[in-house]
Amino acid sequence: MKSPSTRYKLGLFTVLFAVTSVISCVQNCFSQQFEFPGRRTRDKLGFEMIKNLVIIPLYINNTGPYNFILDTGVSPMIITDPTIISGLEIKSLRPTKISGLGKGPDIDALLTNEIKASIGKSSISNLPAAILKEDILGLSNYVGIKIHGLIGFYFFNSFVVHINYSSKNIRFHLHSNKSKIKGEKVPFQMIQNKPYINVSTYLSEKDAVVAKVLVDNGAGHAISLETYHDKPFPLPEKTAEANLGNGLSGPISGKIGRIYSLQIGSFKLKNVISSFPVYDDAGAKAILLNRNGNLGAELLSKFNVVFDYKNQEMYIRKNTSFNVPFEHDMSGMEIYTDDANKRRYFVLRIEPGSPAEESEMKLNDEILALNFSTTQQMNLNEITKILKSGDGRTLFLTINRGGKMMYKFMKLKRRI
Template identity: 55%
Template sequence: MNSLMRAVNFFFLKVILISIIIGICSAYALKAQQFSFHGSRTKGAVNFTLIRNLIIIPLYINNKGPYNFILDTGVGPLVITDTTIVKDLNLKDLRPIKITGLGKGIEIDAFLSNELSAKVGKASIDYIPTAILKTDILGLSNFMGIRIYGLLGYYFFNSFTVEINYSSKRVIFSLPGTKKKIKGDIVPLQIINNKPYINVELDTKELGIINAKVVVDNGASHAISLETLNEKPFPVPANSIPANLGIGLSGPISGNVGRVPKIRIGNFVLKDVISSYPIYDDVAAKTFILNRNGNLGADILSRFNVTFDYANEIMYLKQNQSFKRPFEHDMSGIEVYVEEDPNKRYFISRIEPNSPAQLAGIHEGDEIISINFSSAKTLNLNDITKTLRSGDGRGIFLSINRNGELLIKLIKLKKRI
């Protein structure tokens, strides 16, 4: 699987992979401790970087680092995806395993460890259950544009009351029971298989009002993915477009992108929400997901300042300045990934059929040199994503390198959904 393919939305591969890893690591959790502070400290905080709605924090492992990790409510064990970390940490006594069962003849080599310590800010944990992938099949660094080493989830969130302040880009965490007034509306949580679930109300055109159970996954960059309804594929709305939603162990995951007119979360109502509808056989039928309808992602969560209280099974939501930001899908038909060799370079990984990019003569594999005559070297992925969603009918000048030839293309953005 090359970087062109891996750099697409990694969420669906994560869903399939982590479902297996959770089961394998369950035996290792017996030695697990929680994150804690030394001395009388009860509270800590770290700043984070936000890229494509995902939270990147500095993590120290075995007193080395910091390493960039995605803080992700959608994973259980610590997951190390960048294989270079094994050499950096001089890890030994790793238990090799092969993850199988998805796709045709596909096996993933990985290692398990329960001997690692991890540190976030002033909080640390010993013996954290860890899965280490032998090959970086998630391609997080290509997807995010900076070096990413893995995912940190349940063992951090289960140790503290965790406030994610998307406004200030800061994670504040305190020991359960610490006296603190938490701002926001209360939304009940259920913790199932180390993941938080909530109930939301979907107001759809074709099906009317649906009460849906969704996993709260701030490690998914989308708004919402609707996968199943009554143990069957979730019906795709009439007004939708085909889309490649990510990569699974056996290849690309196809589906559709549409909109949900209204989603109610507690007392909050979000309107005209972009929604993904993966093909059932590509995702839901291949995982161990039962009695859930989908996945609530960071394009919704980032519109709030969110506090997770796993101990009391509560989530607090307080809307921030992004709450009324319109939900927009890409208007160009371009998907972008990053390579660093050693300079940061942006390439086009995929072109949507009949999209503005295809009509403008953009090809897969083209390197982006500039956008609207601003050098790509001065831009990050957030800048590029924002530009490619910046307005129906807007013209975007793209300078590209195609096999050594410099071309300038004009793309006229189109709101396709």
């Protein structure tokens, strides 16, 4: 098992910055749209939702299924698990370098257009794909199940796609199949095959900033605010230092805080937890994309969303989680799984001055039970909810530290 200090995780970001340098190259490949066989015009598919991410089964070159994150923030398909490549019979692979958000070096990748992919009853041939030579993101460790990659533009561009976060299914149909779409229409602009909208962010009750944001349902946060007028985005009064995750090029540090409210269309959400990455890590690169930030899945999942790329429109309709308050981790520790199949959960990071530090938790501690409930019966979603379940709540933890069983009390604390 690799030491957690050397592992990479998705954190609050997906590879939205990372693929920028390869998009132009990959898009020169011959490509088609996803199509249905015969006279079929629509399909429906269930998905697994972990940390608000949409995980769907996908077949590649008649093998699979593989678990892929359905992600509006990526253009070409990205295969993050290179171990599956040997069984795909790909003959032509072109080496490239990917630079991304973070402090590390560029990442080695391979490009191909010899991918046939199938989602439900739909399929596509000659799909452009970037294959990471090393699973540097560690998506499986972040979500607790095996993840093989991400897919975005080519699927969304082929259909009208309905994502129902409430019932955990997607419906997708041809544009020629006219049907009434429920929800409020929000126009967007397509830039480099990704949707951008304007939202109003309020740092205080009257202090509004209109922000141009990427709509990225493959990013775990609610919103990341990166830059404003070529400078760091203004911070709310109260913030906390945080590790915001990793891009392909390394760690992303910054702050988290609550903005007073955020308005998307006519809907206003209050006390939204926002990420503010260090300007040199994110803001300067965001300027190149002429945007202010990134709207993620924690906020989008409060709606049932329909994407219509052809007409550059999305439709949003609030669902049962709309009024659930935004909360951040209250333990001050990050948990990951090294072997998703065995559901073993380890401490990856401990924030200074946090309840985890006060409870004398250590890196690499394995969490065996929470409040006498074994973690082998839990997934990362359930553990994450427990660790942000209430300011002042006391947890009883059973841990394994180097083969020795230990017990800890931890009093959760809301930091922002």
